[in-house]
Amino acid sequence: MTGPILGAAGPRHHILSVLVENKAGVLARVASLFSRRGYNIFSLAVAPTDDERFSRITIVVDVESAPLEQIVQQLDKLVNVVRISELAPEQAMERELLLATVGAGGEQRVQVAALVQMFAGTVLDVASDQVTVAVTAAPDTLDDVEDLLAPFGIVELQRTGRVALPKLGSRRRLHAVADEAG
Amino acid sequence: MQLTGAQALIKSLEMEQVDVVFGLPGGAILPVYDPLLDSSIRHILVRHEQGAGHAAEGYAQVTGRPGVAMVTSGPGATNIVTPLLDAMMDSIPLVVVTGQVPSTAIGTDAFQECAITGVTMGITKHNWLVTEAADIPRVVAEAFYVASTGRPGPVLVDVPKDVANATMEWYWPSVGDLDLPGYHPPAAGDPALVRRAAELVLGAKRPVIYAGGGILKARAADALRTLAERAGIPVVTTLMARGAFPDSHPLCLGMPGMHGNYTAVTAMQRADLLLALGSRFDDRVTGKISAFAPDAKILHVDIDPAELGKVRRADVAIAGDCKVVIEELLSALAELGLGDQGQVAAASPAAGRPDVEPWRAQLRRWQEQYPLTYQQTDDGPLKPQFVIETLRDMTPDDTVVASGVGQHQMWASQYWRFDHPYTWVNSGGAGTMGFAVPAAIGAKVGRPEKMVWAVDGDGCFQMTAQELVTATAERIPVKIAILNNAYLGMVRQWQELFYEERYSEVYLSPDLPDYVKWAEAMGCVGLRVESAAEVAPAIDKANAVDDRPVVIDFRTDAFEKVYPMVPAGASNDDIIVGPTEGEGGR
Numbered sequence: 001m002t003g004p005i006l007g008a009a010g011p012r013h014h015i016l017s018v019l020v021e022n023k024a025g026v027l028a029r030v031a032s033l034f035s036r037r038g039y040n041i042f043s044l045a046v047a048p049t050d051d052e053r054f055s056r057i058t059i060v061v062d063v064e065s066a067p068l069e070q071i072v073q074q075l076d077k078l079v080n081v082v083r084i085s086e087l088a089p090e091q092a093m094e095r096e097l098l099l100a101t102v103g104a105g106g107e108q109r110v111q112v113a114a115l116v117q118m119f120a121g122t123v124l125d126v127a128s129d130q131v132t133v134a135v136t137a138a139p140d141t142l143d144d145v146e147d148l149l150a151p152f153g154i155v156e157l158q159r160t161g162r163v164a165l166p167k168l169g170s171r172r173r174l175h176a177v178a179d180e181a182g
Numbered sequence: 183m184q185l186t187g188a189q190a191l192i193k194s195l196e197m198e199q200v201d202v203v204f205g206l207p208g209g210a211i212l213p214v215y216d217p218l219l220d221s222s223i224r225h226i227l228v229r230h231e232q233g234a235g236h237a238a239e240g241y242a243q244v245t246g247r248p249g250v251a252m253v254t255s256g257p258g259a260t261n262i263v264t265p266l267l268d269a270m271m272d273s274i275p276l277v278v279v280t281g282q283v284p285s286t287a288i289g290t291d292a293f294q295e296c297a298i299t300g301v302t303m304g305i306t307k308h309n310w311l312v313t314e315a316a317d318i319p320r321v322v323a324e325a326f327y328v329a330s331t332g333r334p335g336p337v338l339v340d341v342p343k344d345v346a347n348a349t350m351e352w353y354w355p356s357v358g359d360l361d362l363p364g365y366h367p368p369a370a371g372d373p374a375l376v377r378r379a380a381e382l383v384l385g386a387k388r389p390v391i392y393a394g395g396g397i398l399k400a401r402a403a404d405a406l407r408t409l410a411e412r413a414g415i416p417v418v419t420t421l422m423a424r425g426a427f428p429d430s431h432p433l434c435l436g437m438p439g440m441h442g443n444y445t446a447v448t449a450m451q452r453a454d455l456l457l458a459l460g461s462r463f464d465d466r467v468t469g470k471i472s473a474f475a476p477d478a479k480i481l482h483v484d485i486d487p488a489e490l491g492k493v494r495r496a497d498v499a500i501a502g503d504c505k506v507v508i509e510e511l512l513s514a515l516a517e518l519g520l521g522d523q524g525q526v527a528a529a530s531p532a533a534g535r536p537d538v539e540p541w542r543a544q545l546r547r548w549q550e551q552y553p554l555t556y557q558q559t560d561d562g563p564l565k566p567q568f569v570i571e572t573l574r575d576m577t578p579d580d581t582v583v584a585s586g587v588g589q590h591q592m593w594a595s596q597y598w599r600f601d602h603p604y605t606w607v608n609s610g611g612a613g614t615m616g617f618a619v620p621a622a623i624g625a626k627v628g629r630p631e632k633m634v635w636a637v638d639g640d641g642c643f644q645m646t647a648q649e650l651v652t653a654t655a656e657r658i659p660v661k662i663a664i665l666n667n668a669y670l671g672m673v674r675q676w677q678e679l680f681y682e683e684r685y686s687e688v689y690l691s692p693d694l695p696d697y698v699k700w701a702e703a704m705g706c707v708g709l710r711v712e713s714a715a716e717v718a719p720a721i722d723k724a725n726a727v728d729d730r731p732v733v734i735d736f737r738t739d740a741f742e743k744v745y746p747m748v749p750a751g752a753s754n755d756d757i758i759v760g761p762t763e764g765e766g767g768r
Contacts, residue, residue, distance in 0.1 A: 033304075078308075
């Protein structure tokens with residue numbers, strides 16, 4: 001369930017794990033940099049870390065819009081960016097959250113519940129003819145979940161940006177592309 | 183000691199050894215202007231906030247210290263956006279303090295409110311919105327540190343009015359107290375890379391040093407000269423690096439680029455090694471990038487790692503301060519057998535170095551074959567190049583020259599002889615028309631002992647001339663040479679060459695406004711020159727004035743064009759040397 005990113009997020013996408021100062025406007029600085037330099041963001045997730053001074057932004061970037069090295073160096077020029085690590089897709093544990101409301105009453109409701117259970121998902125809400133489910137998984141797995149839910153009739157669907165950490169076995173190969181020294 | 187935020191701000195500027203602030207007060211910055219009355223800092227009251235920004239840039243360019251400007255919120259702040267862009271593009275250290283509406287009013291569309299940190303996010307090196315009076319000393323110290331270290335650049339500190347009025351307990355932070363966990367500019371280069379760079383130098387048959395503005399920012403002019411002389415490598419100086427290597431030096435090839443001289447442009451095209459030192463492969467230098475210096479290996483040294491490989495992939499890329507890395511390179515060359523007088527140790531790697539003399543001989547032939555040329559006749563129209571050459575010859579050789587943007591700028595860069603660093607003040611990357619007058623004022627404030635001339639165009643002059651009122655009021659005796667060809671000349675040149683002489687909105691008129699009367703109205707001496715014979719006497723008169731600004735309205739030939747020229751997007755191999763060639767021969 002944690003294989004390399006495929007499909008929409010093919011090998012031209014790289015994951016940058018960017019440690020930033022937890023200050024007002026930092027996300028705007030990062031987003032504005034991508035916008036003015038013409039870099040494409042595939043997905044973006046931001047959250048506090050265990051240290052309240054810092055937040056972590058996980059950015060999946062399109063390296064066809066610009067070389068990864070150039071994106072990293074420009075990002076590193078932002079004064080509020082503390083450290084940037086690149087997570088190669090095959091060395092990363094990635095997760096996204098999917099929320100979906102599907103049309104499912106009676107018999108179908110049981111089928112949907114069984115389906116999401118296979119992906120360790122949960123049923124969040126139930127109405128007579130609809131059900132809302134949540135699944136957390138690697139992005140390509142969520143693509144499969146979407147495909148499997150589609151026949152029931154998707155009413156609404158929402159996916160988060162991706163978060164990622166290096167696989168334990170490959171931690172030594174985690175590539176700190178820019179840090180205090182850079 | 184209890185201080186208000188405003189008092190702490192002024193005291194912080196004093197702690198940063200600021201001796202002059204260019205600015206213009208208004209509602210939101212009012213609290214800060216009050217303690218300024220009791221400060222040793224000289225405040226220069228400009229007539230438009232853009233003037234404050236460019237004056238601070240001119241001050242920074244000649245002194246190497248950050249220029250400081252202070253303006254109010256809203257339109258005061260947006261009026262200084264252009265200087266921030268200008269300083270960002272040319273890596274000029276600038277600290278701009280803006281007033282902001284009170285914290286409680288932020289976000290309510292209050293009178294003169296503008297979210298200036300958002301507006302300037304992409305054109306400052308960093309900016310701050312101060313939220314607590316207690317943060318002011320630390321933020322000011324951080325602002326100066328960020329502006330002046332690493333690759334210099336502009337910063338902005340936005341201070342809400344209530345924060346300026348609040349009280350705090352005064353302190354002054356040390357470098358260790360600064361809260362900049364993500365800011366660590368590099369200094370020295372990687373020794374292994376420097377060694378490879380030295381090997382590249384010793385392997386080159388046709389090397390050229392491509393010196394950029396980073397040489398001046400790093401105070402590396404002496405180191406550059408040592409390197410060029412010791413290794414016998416010719417040097418081109420970009421528009422931003424004029425003066426970084428003396429024009430009168432036999433190894434100097436002058437300015438490359440779109441209006442560079444034939445030898446400088448072609449030397450880069452034919453080189454087998456370019457030592458790009460503090461330069462950034464700007465499109466105005468490289469022409470069509472895929473055709474630029476096709477056979478050259480690239481050694482690229484820049485303090486900004488993001489410049490390495492941004493435009494052209496380097497064979498050896500070194501992130502570091504130019505002065506430090508050049509000195510490291512000299513040591514590495516010495517280890518490989520190249521002595522400090524350029525002598526070569528027997529059986530050392532340097533002894534196997536190819537002979538670069540045939541290359542230098544070729545460059546000398548090109549210099550003889552393709553000099554810069556123009557024709558001034560006794561009774562013909564006054565040529566702008568003649569004005570600049572005469573001015574150059576009639577002023578001390580360490581005169582500071584400021585310029586605007588356009589034809590006059592290119593002629594000034596081509597025909598002046600820059601033999602000292604920090605004597606050329608201009609707007610390169612941003613191409614800001616109207617830069618010259620306020621920048622010259624700032625330069626004169628920074629270097630009052632030097633003669634300061636602005637070479638300006640008539641179009642540029644009209645954009646910021648009001649700052650001559652500032653200059654008169656503050657007794658800043660700058661001198662302005664307007665090359666008045668009655669046109670937006672560079673645009674006219676492009677329309678003549680590339681738009682079939684269809685002149686669209688470029689005519690300005692030679693005598694509307696009347697520049698002499700305008701100069702006099704602003705308290706300056708105003709002179710007019712209409713023929714070649716009048717040039718020297720007018721410059722003599724201007725040089726004799728030392729108690730007020732002087733403006734000379736030189737009525738120059740509207741048909742004169744800047745040559746050589748590489749058309750935009752063309753290869754540097756397609757350089758048009760003069761009007762009898764290429765598109766110009768129409």
